[in-house]
Amino acid sequence: MSQTSDMNAILRAQPATHAEGHFPADRIDTLAIIGVGLIGGSFAAAIRQAGAAHRIMGAGRRHEVLVEAHELGLIDEIVSIEQAAAQADFIFLATPVGSYELIFKTMAPHLLDHTVITDGGSTKNNVVQAAHVGLGERVGQFVPAHPIAGSHLMGPSAAKADLYMGRQVVVCTLPENPAHAVERVIHAWRACGAHVRSLDPKQHDEVMATISHLPHWLAAVYMTHVLTDPNSNLDLAMAGTGFADFTRIAQGSEEMWRDIMMQNREVMLAQIKAYQVVLSEAHQVLESGDELILQAFLQRAAIARRKWEANRT
């Protein structure tokens, strides 16, 4: 049976069956959040609202962020990454993906045998590599995940318990993951109200490049284009709702997006090349001035977008 079949069997099992002798899938005594910003803080808030953890710890690089998260009631206490690894039975990693390897290395010597780790990172291929390097033989304790939810807002103050409600979470199981670890991670995401879907890490990164990373890139390139336009000040003064929608994603954390672009660089470079080809073809259509072909081009895009909206869940 393939890995994906295992995963699908686990996804189908409802309610989750508790593997004999393992930590119960539906119980988290101590949850640790590494990186209590929008993603980590919302996971904490959702798990707390579901009553799915007894105690929530927070760790991370910036003390002031942890203090804010504590004051907001997202976490019960502030700990070091080593303390989190030594005390938590469920760890959620929500720092920029470029930091994972070091965090895994820091945690590895302290991890309890039954502890599971999942994450909220936007790329998966390199995250899996970082887990192999950083966790070594404990790599099976890490069940990579990616919630398709977010906001251009940042920090603990942007966290909300319903961020994952009704949203999709991609779980990319590793061959090393025991079924009970996968089960616990799926259970936690479902407690947040999310729909869990299984994807291979490589395909995950390709799909995310297309639907998330490339739009961010194009919006950032567009903002740069506007800043270098001769009418730049007037442009910005006149810009309306279309501009606002089209560029909203470009506000996202540059640190987070730098890591995403670097971690998914090869796929992104190929996506940009493919986009450039379509852009050049479209330029030729406009240059030719053939109104029928021009309208067909715009219509195809418009119909696809309207259809997507109509099918949106």
Add this chain to the structure above:
Amino acid sequence: MSQTSDMNAILRAQPATHAEGHFPADRIDTLAIIGVGLIGGSFAAAIRQAGAAHRIMGAGRRHEVLVEAHELGLIDEIVSIEQAAAQADFIFLATPVGSYELIFKTMAPHLLDHTVITDGGSTKNNVVQAAHVGLGERVGQFVPAHPIAGSHLMGPSAAKADLYMGRQVVVCTLPENPAHAVERVIHAWRACGAHVRSLDPKQHDEVMATISHLPHWLAAVYMTHVLTDPNSNLDLAMAGTGFADFTRIAQGSEEMWRDIMMQNREVMLAQIKAYQVVLSEAHQVLESGDELILQAFLQRAAIARRKWEANRT
């Protein structure tokens, strides 16, 4: 005194002074809307809500649209373009810009001397040319305008009285426009709740290409890219809020956008070329893998977008 100075003097005059012997600036006996869709229907609804017209006529190519607009109470009666020209003292043209020349030609022989025409078209350079050809010596009766407001929704059912409330309307006065005609058009737009701003038609088209036409083009190219991606179905199934925002404008009427792109083609071709240069430069940044430069690129775009949001009125 230059044309722009005249315009600014009129913009400053508050309340509007009524030129002796001319039709009062604050009165519309019969308003005619040519093209009663989102833009035309919203103008009708706003003018009616402001109590600024006694009677509202609607004309246009598609009878079923006019019937719908009549049933919705946007217009009081359905007339031909010739009847509209012969009876209205204020005409609002809100059909795709490619249709203007023919409509101007149809109206010209019937227009009353005191009637003013304004429009809601997204391009202005070619619209002014169409007015010269179509209206001939009556060109001074046309005061071109462009409300920076809209929606991806279409048709009379999408019309709403507050569409222009608090929005900017660009008025591009012609050297042939008498002051009282400009004054009446400004008064009507202000009655809709809009802020009136003066721009030269050429600069209007350049600014609009940057902040509106290019984003639409890039979103349409992006949708085409997604449709041709090997993971296309999975892409669309997984797409979330960032994708939704980034592509929302691509839903707009392909007929309207075909005309906009054709009418503003030279400016758009230059804009696309300039965007391609930035896209290639950004590609090199990502390819080089220099994280500092990559972050600086993303940060510049993010800061500009956040600043724009903060300054947004």
